[in-house]
Amino acid sequence: MAFVRRAIEGGARSVIDFGGGASRLVDRLLDEQLERVAVLDVSSRALAAASERLGARAGAVHWILGDATELEDVGSFEVWHDRAVFHFLVAEDDRGRYLKLMERTVPTGGFVIVATFGLDGPERCSGLDVRRYDPALLSGELGGAFEILEDLARTHLTPRGIEQRFTYAMFRRV
C-alpha cells in the first residue's frame, strides 16, 4: 500500500491487481482516491471469494477472469500490481507474453509494483517451481522501458505461520 500510495501521489488514478486472487488488497484500494480498480485472476473461485467478501462494494471493481500469459488486452492502467504471480512464470515464453502485456497496459509515467520471492525465499510454492529475484534481476526482466524507483525486502508470514522472504520493487514506465 505504501507503493500504491506513492503512485497515487504521483497522479495515478487506476490500478489493476494482477493475480489478485482472494487478496484483501482490493478492499484497501477501494478506500483510496482511485477512479478505476480491477482485479485479474485465472481462478474464478478466487475472484468469487473476493467479490462475495466485498458485498455491495464489489460492483465498484472490474473483475477480469484470464491468464496473465495469454491475454492480449486488459485496457490501460496507471498502476500494475502483482504480488506472488510473476515468480510462478518459470518459462521464458510466459514471462515474455506477461511483460508484453505489461508494456501495452501501463502508459508512460505509469507504475509497476511487483513482489516476488527473494533470493533467500522459497524454491517452490503450492507444489510449483518458482523463480526468485532481487531488485536487479527484476529490473533486468522488465527491461529498459521501466526504471526502478524503490525496492524493499519483506518477510511474509503465511496463514500456516511459515516465513517467506519477498522482494518488492516499484518501477516507473519511461
Ligand SMILES: C[S@@+](CC[C@H](N)C(=O)[O-])C[C@H]1O[C@@H](n2cnc3c(N)ncnc32)[C@H](O)[C@@H]1O
Ligand atoms: C500466491 S497467490 C497470490 C494472491 C495475491 N496476489 C496475494 O498476494 O495475496 C497467486 C495468485 O495468482 C493467480 N495466478 C497464477 N497464475 C496466474 C496466471 N497465469 N494468470 C492470472 N492469475 C494467475 C492464482 O490463481 C492466485 O490467485
